[in-house]
Amino acid sequence: MALGAVVLGAALGFAAVKFKVxxxxxxxxxxxxxxxxxxxxxxxxxxxxxxxxxxxxxxxxxxxxxxxxxxxxxxxxxxxxxxxxxxxxxGIEKPKSVAVIDEQICIGCTLCIQACPVDAIVGAAKQMHTIIADQCTGCELCLPPCPVDCILMVPLPETLDTWKWKYPVIEIKSAHHA
Amino acid sequence: MLELFRFPGGVKPVSHKEASAAAPITRAPLPKLLVVPFRQSATGAATIQVVAGEKVLKGQIIGVAEGAFGSAVHAPTSGLVRAIESRMLPHPSGLAAPCAVIEADGEERWVELSPLDPFDSDPEIVRAKIKDAGIVGLGGAAFPSHVKAKTVIDTLIINGAECEPWITCDDRLMRERADEIVSGAIILGRLMAAKRIFFGVEDNKPAAAAALHAAVGGMPPPSPQPLSREGRGAFHADAQTIQVISVPTLYPAGGEKQLIRVLTGIEIPYGKLGPDFGVQCFNVGTAHAVARAVQHGEPLISRIVTLAGNFARAGNFDVLIGTPIDALLALGAPLPDTDRVVMGGPMMGFTLHDTAVPVVKASNCLLAMSPALFPPPKPAMPCIRCGACTRACPVVLQPHELYWYARAKNFGKTQEYHLFDCIECGCCAYVCPSRIPLVDYYRFAKSEIRAREREKLAADLARERYEFRQFREEREKAEKAVRLAAKAAETKAKLAREEAAKVGAGETAIAGEPGNTETALAGEPGNTETASVAPVNDKLALIAAAQARAAAKKAAVAPQNTAELTPDQQAQVAEAEARRALIDAPKDSA
Amino acid sequence: MTSSPHILQPASVQRVMLKVLVALTPGIAAYVWFFGAAILVQLALASVTALAAEALILRLRHKPVLLFVTDGSALVTAWLVALTFPPIAPWWLTVCGVLTAIVVAKHLYGGLGQNPFNPAMVAFCTMIVAFPQLMSQWPHVEFHSFSVQFNAIFGGLFGLQRQLDAIVMATPLDALRTVLRDPEQVATIAGILGEHATFGNIGGRGWEWVAAGYLVGGLWLIQQRIITWHIPVAFIATLAIVATAFNMINPQHFASAHFHLFTGGAMLGAFFIATDPVSGATTPLGKLIFAAGAALIMLIIRNFGAYPDGMAFAILLMNLLVPLIDMHTQPRVFGHKSPPRGGKEP
Incomplete structure (x- = not known):
C-alpha cells in the first residue's frame, strides 16, 4: 500500500510537470x-x-x-x-501582521493547521502549535477555527532590516495647493 | 612615480580639518556605563553570549559572529553586564536593537590575550584571528574584514584619503601610529597574497603621508619564508611593493571605488567587488586594528573618533566602543548654540536622534552643528536641469533624471538609470542650485525598491507553499482512494480464498456461484455487508489490526509540514519545541 | 531632522540667472552703441511685464510669489524676448511677446523647470507668425534719435502716428534674402555685400559688434561654469562647417560662415538660447547633437526658408527632440561597459 502511495505520488508529480497546463x-x-x-x-x-x-x-x-x-x-x-x-x-487595508499562538492556551486541536493556506503552522494533534513567522502571510484564516481563541494578530514591528527612508518632505511650503 | 587616474566628477568643499587635526589623540576617560550593540553594522550581527548579571573581562567576547557577514563583539572593559536589552542605536532610523549594558568596574582587567606571529602562522589562523577580534571596516561601512580578506588579489589599497571635511581621525592615526598601520597592511597583504600595497593619502595631509613613508622605510626586511598562495609571487615588504601615494584632494576620493580608480585606473561597477578586479581596499584604521589583533591579540574594542564642528576643544579621542556619545561630547565642550549632532562627516553623516546612543565601530566623527556654522538650507526650488549634478557625480549618473523618477515613484525607471550605482556621496545635492535634497530621494527610492523585493520574495514563497499545499491535498485525497481500494481488494481476495477453502472441504454445492451479490458489493469501500459475510473471528482480527495501526500512528506522531525548512525556520521550530517541553514538563509532574 | 549632505555650495537659481543677465550686458552695450537706446526701453518694458505676469500667475497657482519672482528666471526670459524682438517694435508687441513667454510657454506647462520649449523662442515664433511685418521692422544702424525711436515704440499709445520710414531698414539677412531671391536681379553675394549699407566687415554692420558682445559674455558664462562648452561649440562649429560647405558649392548664392555667425541671432542663440537648460538636452553628447541640429535647421531656414532668421524655429524643433536625444545619449556609468540605452542596458 505504501508502495502504491509512492508510485501514485510520483505519477502525480510527474503528471504535474508533464501535463502542466x-x-x-x-x-x-x-x-x-x-x-x-x-x-x-x-x-x-x-x-x-x-x-x-x-x-x-x-x-x-x-x-x-x-x-x-x-x-x-x-x-x-x-x-x-x-x-x-x-x-x-x-475589508480594509491593515498594517502587515502575523499570527501568533498563545502557547499557554493552545490545546493542539490542529484546526488552525488545516486552515492555514500556506502551511505556516507547525504542530500535531494534542501538541502545541507554532506559527512560523517568516511564512505567515497574515491572512487571519486561522483565527475563526480556533476553539480557544489562542491566536492573536500582531503587527510586524519596524526593524533595522525593514526600516525605510521616508519620502522627502514637500520642499516648497505651499506646493500642495497646486 | 606611479601614474594616477581621475575619477569623474567630485567636489571640493572647504576641509575645516585644522582645528581637530592639530591636537594629538587623547584617550577618553572610562565611562561608568557602556552600551555595546550586538549589531555593529547593516550586515554584521552577533549572537549574544552573555547574560545579565554576568561578570566580563575587558576584551571578552560577548557576541559571536552570526551568519556569513556577522562579526564578533567584545566587552570594551571589565565589569558587570547590567542588562541585555534593546537600546536606541546610532542609526538614521533611531530604532533600537539588543545591546549589552556593561557597568565598568574600573579595573580594566583584560582577558588572556593570545597574539600570533603573523609571519609564521597559517593564513586561515590569521583570518580566524581577525574574525574573532571582531574587526570591521573602520572607514564607516563597518563591513567585516575577515570576509573582505578572503580572496587572493594583486593590489592591496590602504585608504588614508579621508576626503570628508572636518574628519581627521585617520589623519591623526596615520601621524601617530603609522608603524602599526603599515604592519597591519603587511599582514593583510600576506593574507591576500598581494603583490603590492598602495597607501592612498589625500595631498592635504602631508604629515600623515610623511609618517607612513617613514614607517614603510623602517620596516624589517622581508621574512625568509613569506606566505604565498596559489604559486603567486612572494610578498616583499620594501619600497617597491609598498608605496605611499599622495592623491589629489577631491571629494569623494576616499570612496573605496574612487580611490581604487585613482590608484589603479580600475573602475568597479555596482554589484562587483574589488577582488573581481584583483584589488581590495581597507581603511587605515582597519589596518591598525588588524595589527593590534594579530600582533597583540587585542580585539576591536576602541576606535579613534573626531570631535569637530561647534566645539570649544575639537580633537581626536581614543574611545571605547559602547561609550555613550553624551559623555564623549562633553570632552570637546560643545558651544551653547549646538542644536544637533551628526555622526560621520557633513557630506554623508546622519543626524543623531538622541545623543545618549553609544559609539559604535563605524563612528568616525561626531560633528556638532549650530545654525551659524551649518545654516539650515533655504527652501528648495524646482529642478532647472542645469546639469551641475551630472558634472559633480563621481559615478556618471544623471542625478536630475533619477530625482525626477524617484519623486514620481517610478522605481522601475530609477533602476534603469542605475539608481543602485549611486554611492550617496552627496555631491549632486551639494552643488544643486535649486537646493533639492537629491540624496533623500535616492535613499527613499532605494529602500522602497528593497522593501518591494522583500515583499516579492515573501509573496513568491507564499505562492509556492500555497500551491504545494493544494498539490498535497490532492495527493492525499488520491492516496486515500488508493488505500481504500486496496483494502477492498484485499477483503475480496480473502473472501475468495475462504470460498475456495470451503470448496476444498467438500461443500461444493454453493461454490458454483462465486458471483453472488455480497462479493460484488465488496468493491464499495467501507461496505459492512462484506465484513458480515466473513467469519466473525476474521472481523475481530481486522479490528485489532486497525487498532494496532492507529496506536503505531499515534506513537510515531510527528509535526507536519516540517520538511524542507531553512535553518532559520528549523531554529524557530526547535525553539517552539523547547517551549513546548517547558510547558509539558509541569503538566507531566502535576 | 536634517539629512546629508549637511553642507551646500553657495549656489542658487537666482545666482545662475543673475550671471546670465550679467553676461548679456556686453552685447546690450554694443546694441545701444550702434542702434540707440530703444533697446533699453524694450528691456525695461519686458522686465516689468515679465515680473508682473510672473507674480500674478504664481499667485493664481498658489505658489510662493516672492521666492519665485526673485529667482531671476522671468527676467532672463524677458531680456531674451526683448533682444530677439526689433527694438523699435511697438510696446504692445513686446508685452504680448513676454506674456506669451511667461504665461503660455512657462506657467501653463508648470512653471520654472517644467517648460519643454524655450519661452522666449515660443514668443518670437508666435509673434512673427502673427505680426510678420512688425517683427521685421529693424532700425537703421547708427540712427540714434531717441525721440524717433520712442515714437516708434509708444507712438500708438499717445495717438501719434508711428513714423518709421526714416529709421527702418532691412536687416542684413533680410536684405540678403530679398535680393538673392529676386528673379529680376542677377545678384551675387559679393555684389550685395559691396552695395548695401547694412553689411559690415564680417557680418551685419553693427550687428557684428553686438554678436561679439554676446560672444564675450558667453565665454564668461563658460568660465563661470554656468554653461558647458558643448552647446556653443557644437552650434558654432556646425554653423561654420555647413555654411562653408554651401559657400564653397556656390559662393554667389550662399554667404560665408563668418557672415552667418556674426549676423542675426546666431551668437545669442549659441550662448544664451540653445543653452537654456530647462528645454535643452542635458547629456554631453545630447548637447552636441541638440546644438548641431539647431544650427543646421537655422542655416537651412536662412538659406532656403521663408523667414530671414531661423533661430527660433530651429530651437523649438530641437526642443521637441530633447527627450529622445537625452534618452539615447546616456553617458556610460562608472564601471559599466555600455551606456544605458533608452534607460536600458542591452
Missing amino acids: EGDPLVEKIDAILPQTQCGQCGYPGCKPYAQAIASGEADINCCPPGGEEGIRKLADLLGREFKELSGEH
Missing part, C-alpha cells in the same frame, strides 16, 4: 501582482482563483484588501482599467 499569461501576471496572502477576503479561495476571476472579467480589481491601493493601481495599469477605491465590503 500552460498557465494563462494574463492570470500569471495578475497573480504576480496579488500579495499571495491567500486570505480569501476577495471571496475566492486564494489569490490564484481571484486572479482567474479578474482575468475572466468575473471579479473587479478592487476586492483585495491586503494588496491595498497600490495593488489596485498596479492591476489597473496592467489591465488598462480605471483605478477604483478598495471596495469596503471585502
Whole structure:
C-alpha cells in the first residue's frame, strides 16, 4: 500500500510537470501582482482563483484588501482599467501582521493547521502549535477555527532590516495647493 | 612615480580639518556605563553570549559572529553586564536593537590575550584571528574584514584619503601610529597574497603621508619564508611593493571605488567587488586594528573618533566602543548654540536622534552643528536641469533624471538609470542650485525598491507553499482512494480464498456461484455487508489490526509540514519545541 | 531632522540667472552703441511685464510669489524676448511677446523647470507668425534719435502716428534674402555685400559688434561654469562647417560662415538660447547633437526658408527632440561597459 502511495505520488508529480497546463499569461501576471496572502477576503479561495476571476472579467480589481491601493493601481495599469477605491465590503487595508499562538492556551486541536493556506503552522494533534513567522502571510484564516481563541494578530514591528527612508518632505511650503 | 587616474566628477568643499587635526589623540576617560550593540553594522550581527548579571573581562567576547557577514563583539572593559536589552542605536532610523549594558568596574582587567606571529602562522589562523577580534571596516561601512580578506588579489589599497571635511581621525592615526598601520597592511597583504600595497593619502595631509613613508622605510626586511598562495609571487615588504601615494584632494576620493580608480585606473561597477578586479581596499584604521589583533591579540574594542564642528576643544579621542556619545561630547565642550549632532562627516553623516546612543565601530566623527556654522538650507526650488549634478557625480549618473523618477515613484525607471550605482556621496545635492535634497530621494527610492523585493520574495514563497499545499491535498485525497481500494481488494481476495477453502472441504454445492451479490458489493469501500459475510473471528482480527495501526500512528506522531525548512525556520521550530517541553514538563509532574 | 549632505555650495537659481543677465550686458552695450537706446526701453518694458505676469500667475497657482519672482528666471526670459524682438517694435508687441513667454510657454506647462520649449523662442515664433511685418521692422544702424525711436515704440499709445520710414531698414539677412531671391536681379553675394549699407566687415554692420558682445559674455558664462562648452561649440562649429560647405558649392548664392555667425541671432542663440537648460538636452553628447541640429535647421531656414532668421524655429524643433536625444545619449556609468540605452542596458 505504501508502495502504491509512492508510485501514485510520483505519477502525480510527474503528471504535474508533464501535463502542466500552460498557465494563462494574463492570470500569471495578475497573480504576480496579488500579495499571495491567500486570505480569501476577495471571496475566492486564494489569490490564484481571484486572479482567474479578474482575468475572466468575473471579479473587479478592487476586492483585495491586503494588496491595498497600490495593488489596485498596479492591476489597473496592467489591465488598462480605471483605478477604483478598495471596495469596503471585502475589508480594509491593515498594517502587515502575523499570527501568533498563545502557547499557554493552545490545546493542539490542529484546526488552525488545516486552515492555514500556506502551511505556516507547525504542530500535531494534542501538541502545541507554532506559527512560523517568516511564512505567515497574515491572512487571519486561522483565527475563526480556533476553539480557544489562542491566536492573536500582531503587527510586524519596524526593524533595522525593514526600516525605510521616508519620502522627502514637500520642499516648497505651499506646493500642495497646486 | 606611479601614474594616477581621475575619477569623474567630485567636489571640493572647504576641509575645516585644522582645528581637530592639530591636537594629538587623547584617550577618553572610562565611562561608568557602556552600551555595546550586538549589531555593529547593516550586515554584521552577533549572537549574544552573555547574560545579565554576568561578570566580563575587558576584551571578552560577548557576541559571536552570526551568519556569513556577522562579526564578533567584545566587552570594551571589565565589569558587570547590567542588562541585555534593546537600546536606541546610532542609526538614521533611531530604532533600537539588543545591546549589552556593561557597568565598568574600573579595573580594566583584560582577558588572556593570545597574539600570533603573523609571519609564521597559517593564513586561515590569521583570518580566524581577525574574525574573532571582531574587526570591521573602520572607514564607516563597518563591513567585516575577515570576509573582505578572503580572496587572493594583486593590489592591496590602504585608504588614508579621508576626503570628508572636518574628519581627521585617520589623519591623526596615520601621524601617530603609522608603524602599526603599515604592519597591519603587511599582514593583510600576506593574507591576500598581494603583490603590492598602495597607501592612498589625500595631498592635504602631508604629515600623515610623511609618517607612513617613514614607517614603510623602517620596516624589517622581508621574512625568509613569506606566505604565498596559489604559486603567486612572494610578498616583499620594501619600497617597491609598498608605496605611499599622495592623491589629489577631491571629494569623494576616499570612496573605496574612487580611490581604487585613482590608484589603479580600475573602475568597479555596482554589484562587483574589488577582488573581481584583483584589488581590495581597507581603511587605515582597519589596518591598525588588524595589527593590534594579530600582533597583540587585542580585539576591536576602541576606535579613534573626531570631535569637530561647534566645539570649544575639537580633537581626536581614543574611545571605547559602547561609550555613550553624551559623555564623549562633553570632552570637546560643545558651544551653547549646538542644536544637533551628526555622526560621520557633513557630506554623508546622519543626524543623531538622541545623543545618549553609544559609539559604535563605524563612528568616525561626531560633528556638532549650530545654525551659524551649518545654516539650515533655504527652501528648495524646482529642478532647472542645469546639469551641475551630472558634472559633480563621481559615478556618471544623471542625478536630475533619477530625482525626477524617484519623486514620481517610478522605481522601475530609477533602476534603469542605475539608481543602485549611486554611492550617496552627496555631491549632486551639494552643488544643486535649486537646493533639492537629491540624496533623500535616492535613499527613499532605494529602500522602497528593497522593501518591494522583500515583499516579492515573501509573496513568491507564499505562492509556492500555497500551491504545494493544494498539490498535497490532492495527493492525499488520491492516496486515500488508493488505500481504500486496496483494502477492498484485499477483503475480496480473502473472501475468495475462504470460498475456495470451503470448496476444498467438500461443500461444493454453493461454490458454483462465486458471483453472488455480497462479493460484488465488496468493491464499495467501507461496505459492512462484506465484513458480515466473513467469519466473525476474521472481523475481530481486522479490528485489532486497525487498532494496532492507529496506536503505531499515534506513537510515531510527528509535526507536519516540517520538511524542507531553512535553518532559520528549523531554529524557530526547535525553539517552539523547547517551549513546548517547558510547558509539558509541569503538566507531566502535576 | 536634517539629512546629508549637511553642507551646500553657495549656489542658487537666482545666482545662475543673475550671471546670465550679467553676461548679456556686453552685447546690450554694443546694441545701444550702434542702434540707440530703444533697446533699453524694450528691456525695461519686458522686465516689468515679465515680473508682473510672473507674480500674478504664481499667485493664481498658489505658489510662493516672492521666492519665485526673485529667482531671476522671468527676467532672463524677458531680456531674451526683448533682444530677439526689433527694438523699435511697438510696446504692445513686446508685452504680448513676454506674456506669451511667461504665461503660455512657462506657467501653463508648470512653471520654472517644467517648460519643454524655450519661452522666449515660443514668443518670437508666435509673434512673427502673427505680426510678420512688425517683427521685421529693424532700425537703421547708427540712427540714434531717441525721440524717433520712442515714437516708434509708444507712438500708438499717445495717438501719434508711428513714423518709421526714416529709421527702418532691412536687416542684413533680410536684405540678403530679398535680393538673392529676386528673379529680376542677377545678384551675387559679393555684389550685395559691396552695395548695401547694412553689411559690415564680417557680418551685419553693427550687428557684428553686438554678436561679439554676446560672444564675450558667453565665454564668461563658460568660465563661470554656468554653461558647458558643448552647446556653443557644437552650434558654432556646425554653423561654420555647413555654411562653408554651401559657400564653397556656390559662393554667389550662399554667404560665408563668418557672415552667418556674426549676423542675426546666431551668437545669442549659441550662448544664451540653445543653452537654456530647462528645454535643452542635458547629456554631453545630447548637447552636441541638440546644438548641431539647431544650427543646421537655422542655416537651412536662412538659406532656403521663408523667414530671414531661423533661430527660433530651429530651437523649438530641437526642443521637441530633447527627450529622445537625452534618452539615447546616456553617458556610460562608472564601471559599466555600455551606456544605458533608452534607460536600458542591452
